Amino acid sequence: MSAEALPLQPHRTVSKPPIYQRFGRVFLAYGILIALLFVYQAKSPHFEQREWRSIANSGMTLTIAGMGQTLAVLTGGIDLSVGPMVALSNCIIASTGDEQNPDRGLALGISLALIVGALGGLINGLLIAYGRLQPIIVTLATGYIYGGIALRVRPEPGGFVPYNRTNLLTDLQWDKVPRALFVLLGLVIFWLLFKRTRICTNIYAIGSSADAAYMSGVNVIRTKILTYTLVGFFAALAGVFLTAQTASGDANAGLIFTLNSIAAVVIGGASLAGGSGTFIGTIAGAYVLALIPSVLYFFDFYRQRPLSQDLYKGSILLAAVAVGAIGILRQRNRLDRL
Amino acid sequence: MHASAAPSTVRDRLQSNTLWSKHKALIISYGMILVILLIGWIRHPNFISAGNMRQQLVLASFLGVVAAGQTILILTGGIDLSVAWNINFSAIMLTKLAGNENTFGAVTWAILAAVMAATFFGVINGLGVAYLRIPPLVMTLGMNTVLLGLTTYYTKGTPQGTAPDVIITLANKRIFGVPWALILWAIISVAVIFMLRRTTLGANIYAIGNNVKAAYLSGVPVQRTLVICYALSGFFAGITALLLTGYSNQSYFRMGDPYVLPSIAAVVVGGTSILGGSGGYAGTIAGAIIITLLTNLLSIENRPRADQQILFGLIVLVMLLIYGRERKARQ
Numbered sequence: 001m002s003a004e005a006l007p008l009q010p011h012r013t014v015s016k017p018p019i020y021q022r023f024g025r026v027f028l029a030y031g032i033l034i035a036l037l038f039v040y041q042a043k044s045p046h047f048e049q050r051e052w053r054s055i056a057n058s059g060m061t062l063t064i065a066g067m068g069q070t071l072a073v074l075t076g077g078i079d080l081s082v083g084p085m086v087a088l089s090n091c092i093i094a095s096t097g098d099e100q101n102p103d104r105g106l107a108l109g110i111s112l113a114l115i116v117g118a119l120g121g122l123i124n125g126l127l128i129a130y131g132r133l134q135p136i137i138v139t140l141a142t143g144y145i146y147g148g149i150a151l152r153v154r155p156e157p158g159g160f161v162p163y164n165r166t167n168l169l170t171d172l173q174w175d176k177v178p179r180a181l182f183v184l185l186g187l188v189i190f191w192l193l194f195k196r197t198r199i200c201t202n203i204y205a206i207g208s209s210a211d212a213a214y215m216s217g218v219n220v221i222r223t224k225i226l227t228y229t230l231v232g233f234f235a236a237l238a239g240v241f242l243t244a245q246t247a248s249g250d251a252n253a254g255l256i257f258t259l260n261s262i263a264a265v266v267i268g269g270a271s272l273a274g275g276s277g278t279f280i281g282t283i284a285g286a287y288v289l290a291l292i293p294s295v296l297y298f299f300d301f302y303r304q305r306p307l308s309q310d311l312y313k314g315s316i317l318l319a320a321v322a323v324g325a326i327g328i329l330r331q332r333n334r335l336d337r338l
Numbered sequence: 339m340h341a342s343a344a345p346s347t348v349r350d351r352l353q354s355n356t357l358w359s360k361h362k363a364l365i366i367s368y369g370m371i372l373v374i375l376l377i378g379w380i381r382h383p384n385f386i387s388a389g390n391m392r393q394q395l396v397l398a399s400f401l402g403v404v405a406a407g408q409t410i411l412i413l414t415g416g417i418d419l420s421v422a423w424n425i426n427f428s429a430i431m432l433t434k435l436a437g438n439e440n441t442f443g444a445v446t447w448a449i450l451a452a453v454m455a456a457t458f459f460g461v462i463n464g465l466g467v468a469y470l471r472i473p474p475l476v477m478t479l480g481m482n483t484v485l486l487g488l489t490t491y492y493t494k495g496t497p498q499g500t501a502p503d504v505i506i507t508l509a510n511k512r513i514f515g516v517p518w519a520l521i522l523w524a525i526i527s528v529a530v531i532f533m534l535r536r537t538t539l540g541a542n543i544y545a546i547g548n549n550v551k552a553a554y555l556s557g558v559p560v561q562r563t564l565v566i567c568y569a570l571s572g573f574f575a576g577i578t579a580l581l582l583t584g585y586s587n588q589s590y591f592r593m594g595d596p597y598v599l600p601s602i603a604a605v606v607v608g609g610t611s612i613l614g615g616s617g618g619y620a621g622t623i624a625g626a627i628i629i630t631l632l633t634n635l636l637s638i639e640n641r642p643r644a645d646q647q648i649l650f651g652l653i654v655l656v657m658l659l660i661y662g663r664e665r666k667a668r669q
Contacts, residue, residue, distance in 0.1 A: 078475070133658050134612045136417075136475070140599060141658070144651030151644035259419075259479055272473040311487020318480040321472045 025269025028323060029284035032267075032316065036291045043298035056178035059290030061086070061242045062260055066268070066282040067187055068121075068234030069261035071227050076207040076274025077128065077135030079228065082235045082261050084147035085120055087254030089113035089239025091150045094159025094249025102162035113236045120146055121232020125225035135228075143258065150251040159249035183241070184283070191279040203227055207274025263313075264289055267320045289313060363609020363617065363661050367624035370607075370657075374631045382638050392517060394634050395627070396509075399523035400585070402626035404578045404597050405604040406530050407460075407571030409622045412605050413534070414546045414564060415614030416474035418571045420463060421578075421601060423485035425594030428456040428579040430489055433499035433589040445502040453576035459485060460572020464565035489591070497590055501583045509584030519581055526577070530619045543567060547614025600629050603650070607657045628653075 037055075044051060065082050072079040092113040098105030120142065127138045194200050202223040205213035214220050235257075242254060268285030270277020293309040358365065378385035404421050411418050435448035459481060466477040508518045534540035542563045545553035554560045578597065583589050608625030610617025632653065636646045 127655065131659055137602070137606055137612045137658060138655070140602065141651040141654035144599070144647045144654070148644045148647030148651065151642070151647065155642065155644065259483075262475070262479065263483075266476050272476060308487045308491040310483045311491055314480045314483030314485075314487060317483065318466070318472075318477070321476055321480070322466070322470055 023269070023278075023281075025320075025323075026278060026281035026284070028320065029268050029281050029288060032320070033284045033288050033291070036288060036295050039298070040291065040295050043295070053178040053180075055287075055291065055294070056180040056184070057245060058294065059287035060180045060183060061238045061245065062257060062264055062286040062290060063184065063283050064187065064241055065235055065238035065257045065261040066264040066286045067191070067279055068231035068238075069265050070268070070270060070277060070279045070282045071203060071234075072135065072231045073262075073265050073270050073272060074203050074207045074274060074277055075224060075227050076210070077224070077227075078139065078262065078272070079124065079231045079235075080136060080139040080258050081120065081124060081143035081146055082139075082231065082238075083255040083258030084143045084145075084150060085117055085232055085235035085254070086239045086242060086257045087251050088120070088146050088150040088153070089117055089236040090243050090246075090254050091154035091159070091249040091251055092116060093240065093243045094161055095153055097160030097162065099160055105160075106162060110240055113239055114233060117236020117239070118229050118233040121229040121235070122225065124232065125228030128228060129221040129224040147251070147255065150254075154249045154251050157248060157250035157253075161243055161247040161249075180241075188280070188283075199223065199226060204275055207276070209275075260289055261286075263317050267317060288316065292316065363621050364624070366657070366660060367608050367621055367628065370628050371624060371631065374628065374635060378631070378635050378638075381635075385635065385638060390634075392512075392520075394630050396517050396519045396585075397634075398627045398630035399517075399519045400578055400581050401597060401600055401604055401630060402523050402623055403526055403574050403581065405601040405622045405626050406526055406619060407574035408601045409605050409608075409610055409617070409619050410530070410534070410543060410567050411474070411571050412602070412610050412612060413543050413614055413617060414567050415550070416467060416564070416567070417602065417612075418460075418463065418478045418568070418575075419475065419598060420459065420478040420481040420485060421571070421575045422594035422598045423482050423489060424456050424459050424572055424575040425579045425582065425597060426589070426591065427459075427485050427489045427492070428452040428576045429583045429589040429593055430493055430497050431455055432505070432579065432583055433497060433501060434493070435499075436502045437499050440503050445504060448502065449505070449580065452579060453573065456576030456579060457569050457573040460569040460575070461565060463572070464568030467568060468561040468564035497588070499589070501587050501589075505580055505584035506587060507584070509581045522577075522581070526574070527619060527623060534618055539563065539566065544615055547616070549615075603654050604629050607654060609661055 040051075040055070065086055069079060069082055090113075093106070093109035096105050096109035096112060098108075124135075124139055124142055127133055127142070128135050131138070202213065202218045205216065205218050206220055206223055210220055238257065239254060243249065246253060264285035265277065265282050266272065266285070267288055268277065268279075268281030268283070270281060292313050296309055296312060375386055384390060404425070407421070408418055429452070432448050432452035435451055436445050463474075463478050463481050466472045466481075467474050508522065511518055513521070534543065542553065542558045542560075545556065545558050546560055546563060550560060575594075579594070582593055586593070604625035605617070605622050606612060606625070607628055608617065608621025608623070610621055629650070632650065633646060636649065641649075
C-alpha cells in the first residue's frame, strides 16, 4: 500500500462501536431485571397494584442515591459518604418534625436536609479538587464525619414524621400508578436533560482522561466540585424518600446505601475507571438489588435460610462484573489485559 | 524512589535526600503518637499507665494485623473491603469446628481450616482482580457480600461453639509480662517489612503500584504477584479472626465490621499513598496505634460514639492534607 493512501484509512477510534457493544452491560442489567420481575410475577399468588407499589418503592431510595454515585463514578471518582449523607438527611427530617404544624416542620426539614446534603457534597468536592486528594479516601473520612453528625442529631432511632404526608411519595396515584414512578420519571427527565449540558460532557471527559480534558479547556476543578455537590444533593434527596418509607429517623438506616449504590452503578454497566456508564443502567442495577430478596422469598431453599440473601446479591454483583470482564480475556495484546 | 538517580528538575533537587523528606510520613505519624500520649497524660494521668498501654497495644495489634494485608494491597494500588466478613466467616468456622471440646486434633484442624478459608477467599479476590481485571473495590465488595451471605447460611443465624484455649491464651495471656498478641504482631511486622523491603516480591509490589504496565514490561509477573497479595490479605484477615475470637472467647456476627474502614485509615494515616507505590508497613504500625489510642482517649473522655467518628474523620483528613496530596495536576 502506498504512503499517500494511508490518510484515507478510517481511524479506529473514530467509528462508534455497535450499540450492543456500547450498552451491552446496560442491556444485561435490564435482562436480569426483567427476568426477576417475570419470576416475581409468576410466583406471586396475588399480583396486584399494591405489589407494583412495593416494588417501585423498594428500589427508589437506592435509585436516587445511585444517581449521585453514577456522576461520581463517571468522573473516575467514587463517593463513600453517600450512605452517611442519606442517614444524616433522614435524621434531620425526622428531628425537625413538628406535631402541631406538620407541614411546616416537614418543609423545613426537607429543605434543611437538601441544603446540608449539597453543602456536604461541596466540602467533598473542595477537598478533592483543591486538596488534590483521592476521592475514595476523602469521602471515607467525610463519611465518618457526616455519620457522626447524624448520630449527634439523632442518637436514638425515632423522631416524628407526619404519616399522612409520607403517602404523597410512597402511595398509589389514582389507585393504580405507584407515585414512586413519578419520582423515577422526574429523575430520568433530569438525566436526559443533564446529559445534554456542557457540565455532563465535561464529567465524561474528565472520567476518560483528566489530563486530556484539561488540555481541551475543561475546567477540571470546577467540574469536580459541582459533581460532588450534586452527589451530596442526591444523597440527601434519597434520604427524603427513605424517610417517607420508614417514617422515622435512624442514624444507621442509611449506611447501607454507600456500598449498595456502588453495586447498583456497577451492575448498571458503568466503568469504575470513569468515562463510561449511564444513569439509565443504574436504575436497573438498583431495582435488581432491591428485587432479589423479594423474589428469593418465593423459593423454599431460601425460606429455610432466610438470612442468606446477601449470598445471592453478592453473587449477582460478581457475575455481572465478571461477564463484563470477559472481553479482557479476548485482548490479543497482553499489555492491554493489565 | 530509586529511579530518580540523577535529579533533573528544580523540584527533584529541592527534595533532596534529607531525613525529613525521605521519612516525612513516618516522622509525622510517630510524632502524632507522642502528641496523643501527651494530651492523654495531661488530662488523665492513668492513660499512660503500663497496664493501659499494654491493653491498648494488644487492641492495636488486632487492627495492625488486618492492616498488614491492607498495606500490601494499597501499595499495589488495590484495596480489600472483604476483610470484614472474611474475618467473621473464619472466626465462626473456628468456633464451630473447634466445638466446645479442646482436643488437640479438633483445635489444630479448626485453626488451620479457619486461616486457610480466609486465604482461599483472598485468592479468589486476587484471581478476579488479576485475571478478569475487576476493579479491586468491586471485587472485594462483592466478595464481602457473598461472605456475609455464606456466614449466615453456614450458621443459620446463630454462631456456635467457643474459642479453643490456645486461641484464648494467644489473645489474652502474657509471657514474661509481654502479651502473646504483641509477640505475634512483632513477628508479623518484621516479616512484612522484610518482605516489602528486601525481597523480589516486595520490589514487585512497589513496581506494580507505581506503574503496572511499566512493571509488566520490566518482567514483573504482575498477575501472579497480585494473587499472592490478595491471598496475603486474606491470610492476615484469618489471623485477625483468631485474635478477635480469642479476645472475646467466642464468635459473633459483625465482629469484623469495625475493622474495615479503620484498617484503611491506619494505612493512610501511616503515610502510604492510596494510589499505590509508596509507603510501607512501618507507617501502618503507627497508624494502627494512633487510631487505637484515639478511640481509647475519647472513650475515657466519655464522648459519645458520634464525636469519636467526627474526630476520627477530621484526623484522617488533616493527615491527608499534610502528606497525602498528589502532585499539582498536569505537571
